[in-house]
Amino acid sequence: MTPRSLFALMLITATPSLHAAPMQWADIRDGSLYLQVDRPDTLQLRWSPAWQSDANQEQLYLLQPDGQLLQQLDIRADQPYGQRDLALPAASGDYRLQVPGYSFRNFKVSHDSSTLAQFEPAKVHFSADVPSGVELYFRVAAGEQAQLAGKYYGGVSVLQATRLSDGEQRRLQLVEHPQYGQFDRIALPVAAQDEVWRLSLGGSGKAAFWLDGSANLFAQDLRQLHPLQWLPGRVELELKPQRRGPSPQLGIALPYAAPPPSTFELLRALGPRAANFYSFVDVIRQEPERELSFRRLYRETFNIDRDITLLAGTGRQAVLTADSQTLAGLDAWLADSAQLGNRGLHYLAFADEPNLNYPSYEVFADYFARMLEHTKANPEARAAGVRIAMPVSSRLLDGPFRVGAGQRRGIDWARQLLAAHAADIDALAWHEWMIRDLLATRRYRASVRAAADLVGLDQQGRPRKALLLSQTNISSGPDLSPYQQDTHYAALWWTSVVINASQDGLLDMLNWFQAADEPEYPKGMLAQQDAQRFSLKPVARAQQFIQQHWLGEVQALDNRSFEVDALALVDGTRHSLLGVAKTQREQTIDLGGAPQLCESGPSLQLLGADGRARPGQLQCHQGRASFQLPGETLFALTWNTL
Numbered sequence: 001m002t003p004r005s006l007f008a009l010m011l012i013t014a015t016p017s018l019h020a021a022p023m024q025w026a027d028i029r030d031g032s033l034y035l036q037v038d039r040p041d042t043l044q045l046r047w048s049p050a051w052q053s054d055a056n057q058e059q060l061y062l063l064q065p066d067g068q069l070l071q072q073l074d075i076r077a078d079q080p081y082g083q084r085d086l087a088l089p090a091a092s093g094d095y096r097l098q099v100p101g102y103s104f105r106n107f108k109v110s111h112d113s114s115t116l117a118q119f120e121p122a123k124v125h126f127s128a129d130v131p132s133g134v135e136l137y138f139r140v141a142a143g144e145q146a147q148l149a150g151k152y153y154g155g156v157s158v159l160q161a162t163r164l165s166d167g168e169q170r171r172l173q174l175v176e177h178p179q180y181g182q183f184d185r186i187a188l189p190v191a192a193q194d195e196v197w198r199l200s201l202g203g204s205g206k207a208a209f210w211l212d213g214s215a216n217l218f219a220q221d222l223r224q225l226h227p228l229q230w231l232p233g234r235v236e237l238e239l240k241p242q243r244r245g246p247s248p249q250l251g252i253a254l255p256y257a258a259p260p261p262s263t264f265e266l267l268r269a270l271g272p273r274a275a276n277f278y279s280f281v282d283v284i285r286q287e288p289e290r291e292l293s294f295r296r297l298y299r300e301t302f303n304i305d306r307d308i309t310l311l312a313g314t315g316r317q318a319v320l321t322a323d324s325q326t327l328a329g330l331d332a333w334l335a336d337s338a339q340l341g342n343r344g345l346h347y348l349a350f351a352d353e354p355n356l357n358y359p360s361y362e363v364f365a366d367y368f369a370r371m372l373e374h375t376k377a378n379p380e381a382r383a384a385g386v387r388i389a390m391p392v393s394s395r396l397l398d399g400p401f402r403v404g405a406g407q408r409r410g411i412d413w414a415r416q417l418l419a420a421h422a423a424d425i426d427a428l429a430w431h432e433w434m435i436r437d438l439l440a441t442r443r444y445r446a447s448v449r450a451a452a453d454l455v456g457l458d459q460q461g462r463p464r465k466a467l468l469l470s471q472t473n474i475s476s477g478p479d480l481s482p483y484q485q486d487t488h489y490a491a492l493w494w495t496s497v498v499i500n501a502s503q504d505g506l507l508d509m510l511n512w513f514q515a516a517d518e519p520e521y522p523k524g525m526l527a528q529q530d531a532q533r534f535s536l537k538p539v540a541r542a543q544q545f546i547q548q549h550w551l552g553e554v555q556a557l558d559n560r561s562f563e564v565d566a567l568a569l570v571d572g573t574r575h576s577l578l579g580v581a582k583t584q585r586e587q588t589i590d591l592g593g594a595p596q597l598c599e600s601g602p603s604l605q606l607l608g609a610d611g612r613a614r615p616g617q618l619q620c621h622q623g624r625a626s627f628q629l630p631g632e633t634l635f636a637l638t639w640n641t642l
Helices: 261-270 281-286 292-301 324-340 361-376 379-383 410-424 443-455 488-502 538-548
Strands: 022-028 031-036 041-049 058-063 069-075 082-088 094-099 105-112 116-121 128-130 135-140 147-151 158-163 169-173 184-187 195-202 205-212 233-246 249-253 274-280 306-312 345-349 386-394 427-432 466-472 509-512 526-528 534-536 553-559 564-571 574-581 587-592 603-607 613-615 618-621 624-629 634-640
Touching: 022 031, 022 116, 041 058, 069 082, 116 205, 147 158, 147 169, 169 184, 195 205, 233 564, 249 306, 249 538, 261 534, 261 538, 274 281, 274 324, 274 509, 281 324, 292 324, 306 324, 306 386, 306 466, 306 509, 324 361, 324 379, 345 427, 345 466, 361 386, 361 410, 379 386, 386 410, 386 466, 410 427, 410 443, 427 443, 443 466, 443 488, 488 509, 488 538, 488 564, 488 574, 488 634, 534 538, 538 603, 538 634, 574 587, 624 634
Parallel strands: 233 587, 249 274, 249 509, 274 306, 306 345, 345 386, 386 427, 427 466, 466 509
Antiparallel strands: 022 105, 022 128, 031 094, 031 116, 041 082, 041 105, 058 069, 058 094, 128 205, 135 195, 147 184, 147 205, 158 169, 158 195, 233 553, 526 534, 553 564, 564 574, 574 634, 587 624, 603 613, 603 634, 618 624
């Protein structure tokens, strides 16, 4: 009997046809479907709501075997249900259909059974919502020490692997863990030859399963298992003379205290020029001038002259009222700012993610108006560089993670506040979470453009209000995967986010959240060994690499590649091309439009998974440069014009 497989192998009533019966995968929420097509096929894609689909738009990507984008599927928030057919011409290599997590819809994909299909699930995060009785196949190559892993999300609770050659079995019970990043795993026996295993999923509902130490690929039919073919790619970049605008100040969220001296050199290595602070109104009311020392330290020792402060209560309590305690805390913060003097810009936000935390827009709008009037009564603060930022929402174009998110989009709350207080608002600020997929980071560019459209542009083409992406991370809160946060993946992700958010020269500030790991939130740039010892995580190595090649202005650059992001920067006669290859595919990079490049002694630096920068081999002839870029690698090409 044919096993039920991910996600429900569908057999259509047989009719005379040259094609075999269609095969269906459902319901995918996060992962990659690789498809090898030796004759033309059509992907039939259908979707239905999973959670908060009315508050969230989606993008799916279909990539050609060479990594170029064949089709981008845009789904609006008002499209909870829908379907689309995607043509797959016959080709050598593997197409890739990417369903980026976190997805708010269930996606069903049908294709001809002659198409070789393999599913790569996300690690730690759940990938699908499955019926009972699902069975899949995977291959472990000879000599590999593979581990089968999974996490319990209230659905699938047992993973059972059976080796087809001899019936050897391994059973993995999935249990609840106190921290999101914890999961269950079991080792599979090493064999002298390739082995195929059958995976049976016990239970139904949300499923999280994956392989470590072997290819993380699963098929419905064991005959469809095959090694992926990463065909070499080619990226053609063309530098343009136009200047887009200033590059944003890059920074991190810093603690509500002076950092240990043992971290000073690490912070200098990160080179932050911007910062996100919290100020706890109940604390500063009782301890006036408490914040002066560490705010002065960050400003004078680390040269951070652009920052944003979010008012909150102890423990980042988000909902405040304009009562005597809050107003006293506000006065104390403004007095500190005036005492620190006029150096740089210091944006003040009256609340942290109000669209997520406040009971309604009306409640927050009333609070905002009261706090604004109180702040305006202190002219010394504005003279010291204090500016007003709003609404500091949880996400901008989509809704926050809570009930009623469709009425809580950050951009909608910002629009209403601007209509009421535009003359007194200096900046539009927001936090961006849960764009976890490397191929989806282009959405950062879209959000910055939307923010600029909302505030409008002046005669110089600059946004009329500063745009501050004041907190961002791969995931929100504690919902973190160590495969992402603690590995080279975070380095690739952060570099890609920096490039996409900076691409149009519209953004003023971009901050990673947060500086150092905390016990419940291990999402810092620095890992903590003990109270005094810290170390650079892979994302910190990437930040260090970026800052070493960061220049003051963004220059226009044409880039048609989908898997390689690139950003051109300029400062006087200095030029920098910063980029990142986001997949395993090796790329040939070709750059034109820089006529003096070859005569200026250009330098090429690469940063791979080992975290060590190394020189690359650059070919340069008559103003065109080319080089080979390994997969999953950062690069920086620098030169000087005469």
